[in-house]
Amino acid sequence: MNTPKLWKNKIQVLFLGILFSLLTLNAVAQQLLLKGTVIADDSKQPIPRATIAVIGAPVGNSTQTNDNGQYQLKINGNYTKIRVSYIGYDSKDIVLTTAPTQTIDVSLVSQDNLLGEVVIKAPKRKYSNKDNPAVALIRKVIEHKDKNRLTGQQYAQYEQYEKISLGLSNLSEKFVNRKVFKNYQFLFETDDSAKTANKYYLPAFIEEKVAQVYYRKDPNKRKEIVLGHQRAQFDPKFVDNNGISAYFNKLYEEVDIYDNNITLLTNQFLSPIANSAPSFYRFYITDTIKTVQPNLVELSFFPRNKSDLLFKGKLYVTLDGNYAVSEAALGVTEDINLNFVRDLNVDLKFDKDANNRFYLTKSSLGIDFAITDNGKGIKGNRTVNFKDYKSGIALPDSIYEGPDKVIAYTEEKKSDPTFWAQKRQTPLLANELKIYHNLDTLQSMPSFRRFMDIAALVLSGYKQFGPVEVGPVNTFYSFNPVEGFRLRLGGRTTESFSKRFYAETYAAYGFKDEKWKYFLSGTYAFNNKSVYSFPQHYIRASFQRDTKIPGQSLEFIQEDNFLLSFKRGENESYIYNDVYRVDYRKEFENHLSINLGFNKTKQSPAGSLTYKTEQEDGSYRYFQELNSTELSVGIRYAPNEEFYQGKLYRTPIFNPYPIFNLSYTAGLKDVMQGEYAYHNFSASAFKRVYLSQFGYADVTLDGTYIAGKDIPFPFLTIHRANQTYAYQLNSYNLMNFLEFVSDHHAAVNIQYYMNGFILNKTPLIKRLKWREVFSFKAIYGGLRKENNPDFNPSLFEFQQNDKAEQTSYTFGSAPYMEASVGLTNIFKILRVDMVRRINYLDHPNAPKWGFRARFKIDF
Incomplete structure (x- = not known):
């Protein structure tokens, strides 16, 4: 037996085994595979583009998370730590094990949560654009x-x-x-x-x-x-x-x-x-x-x-x-x-x-x-x-x-x-x-359909009963000085009844004047769509007998809405209207629309409103009825218009594109009892102007010219006033009903929403997340002598109050102006304005200041 040779072989085998083990361990250390997910500690949301870098390794031995916060990294080298970092979050160092494949999920803490502590314990480094390579880039x-x-x-x-x-x-x-x-x-x-x-x-x-x-x-x-x-x-x-x-x-x-x-x-x-x-x-x-x-x-x-x-x-x-x-x-x-x-x-x-x-x-x-x-x-x-x-x-x-x-x-x-x-x-x-x-x-489940039915009632105000729906519920009860306590019930057909034909009606009764009011209309859609669906194409015939306040013009809400029952000042000037109408409307895919209308109206003054002319002997002649027949055409162009279509109204989704309106109305004398001839030309333009970090402004320009002579004030422009406590965007909120009348005018309306640019920088107040809003409205016009009762005694006199003070006027040497400063985003849903009337303060019951509110939901 050759013992030395045997030991030599054993030593070689042992040496090779140790060397193989070391090489294997080294190979393991060189080929680690790491994977996992990086999330934010507060929101639990994945963090895309977070950096996972090997500590001590050359530059480039790193990776980034994908859109879902996931990463995978192979490490070549004997390294024991990685660092996970993302701008705005505290970095985290992780110690690696020797396992060849490791799943390491990391949760990073936002530095926003520690901002107060950082401000107190460590001085801020002053940031500057000057000589800043990042700014140069x-x-x-x-x-x-x-x-x-x-x-x-x-x-x-x-x-x-x-x-x-x-x-x-x-x-x-x-x-x-x-x-x-x-x-x-x-x-x-x-x-x-x-x-x-x-x-x-x-x-x-x-x-x-x-x-x-x-x-x-x-x-x-x-x-x-x-x-x-x-x-x-x-x-x-x-x-x-x-x-x-x-x-x-x-x-x-x-x-x-x-x-x-x-x-x-x-x-x-x-x-x-x-x-x-x-x-x-x-x-x-x-x-x-x-x-x-x-x-x-x-x-x-x-x-x-x-x-x-x-x-x-x-x-x-x-x-x-x-x-x-x-x-x-x-x-x-x-x-x-x-x-x-x-x-x-x-x-x-x-x-x-x-x-x-x-x-x-x-x-x-x-x-x-x-x-x-x-x-x-x-x-x-x-x-x-x-x-x-x-x-x-x-x-x-x-x-x-x-x-x-x-x-x-x-x-x-x-x-x-x-x-x-x-x-x-x-x-x-x-x-x-x-x-x-x-x-x-x-939608095949009865319980869900019941839920949707209730939701539709709450949001739209209508309750469906098969082919008909009843509503809107916010008009069932209201009150005013002329009618007193007023009850109303109405409804209309649905697509279950017919896609082409729609009928709508209501009946109301005033317990003070003891009069019935009612409305009936029938609409035929030429395009086999809902009459409210875009693009609209229909013809409608209607009859309405009801009350109206001269100078009150509302959008997206009925005049007998319960909330509008509460008004300031004297508001007893009403009209009883009998209106027969035929309307044709055609919309095009490019959001150009054409409207044709024909109406016959009989109106009678009610409440404190009077139609009277002074006779030569100083006595007055009172008119209990006034008849008109009108033919109208309107053109509206709203390029790239967007809106949400509700049960009654379209709610606009404003964008940077303008909206234009042109209309012409002709008064036809001696046609179906029409008593006066006139030509009313109107135009308006609306534009939302975006101002980047300074918010946006809604700007409206409009004007009217009425050609004709000897025209009584009910057929002139009675400017849009507001005596409710709600802020109305397109009305003059401190103007009284029937206060201003003209046969030609030009107006500007600016609503400027600053989106909190100032308040966001105000200590303490910025926590409320309120936003600033400013408005300015001005209107200027006049009344030619042939249409002014001060110069033409054949016309109806302007209105007077119970103290014999004149309450209706035309414009003097200056435009009517009002402005407001307000806050929006109160409780995230409310806008409150302090409105200031700038001039014509000598008019009876002309308010100088007023607070007005409206619901406004923004993001």
Whole structure:
């Protein structure tokens, strides 16, 4: 036996075993695989673009979380710690184990929660734009905006897929398990993104659209050919589906970061790459990414004032000389003055086309609405995906001709599952797929239909009974000085009765004047749609016998609404009206509408109103009846108009586009007992003007000219007054009824909503999240001598009160003016104005000051 040789072999085997073990351990240390999710500690929401870096490793040994806060990182080297960080949050260091694959979920604490402690214990470093490389970089991005945005291309085309989904969020287990939801458990899902455990989510709405888009810069044109469009539909008996869609699309608008101002939630946010962004934002360079081409700079930004309508987040800017935005992650601070918004985030991704120009490939907007931070809410998300992007390809002019939007699908193929499976650029989530089926199931359940019936009654004021509905309930009871206690009952037919024909009626009785009032109308729709559906096309005949206050003109509310029964000052001037009308209305897809009307009216003065002329002997002749016959035509143009269609009125969803109105009314003498001839020309224009960080202003201009002579004041312009305690936008809130009359006038009305720009910077008060509102109204006109009873004794005298003081006037040398300063967003629903009447204070019972309130819900 060769013992030395045997020991030698054993030693070699042992050495090789130790060496193999060391090499194996080293290999294990070099090839760790880490994965997990990074969330915010307070909101439990995923944090996209958070950085996971290996401590001690060379630059570049790191990764970032995706849109869902998830990450995956391979480590090559014997390292023991990683650091998870995101701007605005405290970084967290994690010790690694030796396991080859490790799942590490991280929760980061927001620095906003520790702001008070930081301010007390550590001095702030003064931020300055001067010699700041981050500001120099953002100015380069601003300088290259026109080059990098879509509108900088001469031609572009792409396929676009949009999806909006919403649902009830943050529902507790106790809420879900209530007895009333016993049959609805299939609707609820566990909400993994909730702040606390055992929370549920109820998917409720989804809408999808696929379109081929063609863009041309000169002459400018964006042509959208809609290839498919579907949404979860509610029963139209209860809900205006088109209106809901328009409203949600307005709340969840498309985001173009290259615009100076980004409109969200009916407000404008200043873009972090707006021309004035360096004056409102703080910018920091927080990372350089060299793992992609071109290399990127991570640019973090924060609002200088946390309460302003500004974003916080990150931009990823290319370092190839184009200074294009490759990615953007936008959010808002907790202190921002937004109503009902619990969370808001925007994620944008760009890619290079064949010409090395960056274009948008995905846009995602998520908003969570709630009354309280921890209460139930509505969570929604809008994603827009783009593919087959091509630029610089000139197409025939025929492609761009015609309307901006063309429907290129049939109703039969609207919900074709094969089409949607092919055209969805990203598949639906599991809870989104269920919405279509769940909504159909819900609407077949009697208990849900009863709930919708009650909800429709509360929101619209109508109760349905098969082919008819009764309402509106807010007019069942009211009172005024002429009629006293007034009861009213009315109703109308529904689509269950007929799609083409609609009837509406009411009857009312005044217990003081002991008179019946009533209304009856019949409408025939030429387009086989509801008479209220866009585009309207109908003819209507009606008769009404009722009271009216001269000079009171209301919008979106009936004159006998109970809340309008409360009035200030003397308000006993009324008219009994008998009105026979025939109206024709035609709307076009471009939101141009034409109205033709013919009416015969008999009016009688009531209450303290008198129609009288002075005779030569000083006595008065009283008129108990006044007859007129009128023919009218009106044109209205509201480009790109958006609205929510209710049971009676359209509620406008204002946008930057103007609204124009032109009308002409001819008084026909000796036609069907018409007693006077005149020609009334009227025009108005409305425009919402957005002022970026300084809010927005609603501006209305209007004017009238009435041609003719010997026209009594009931047929002139009796200017819109208001003697209620509600602030009325289009009336003069400190003007008395029948106070001003003219046959020509011009007026301006400015409502300026500052959105808290001042109050957001005021200590203590900013916690209330009130917002400033200012208004100014002025009207100036006159009355020609032939229509002025002071010069023409054949006309009805102006009104007098019980003290024989004149209470009706025309304008003097100055316009009537009033202004107000107010607060909106009180309890999130109320606007209160202190109104000041500037002149004509010598008129009887002319109020100098007054407080007025109205409900106003903003985001």
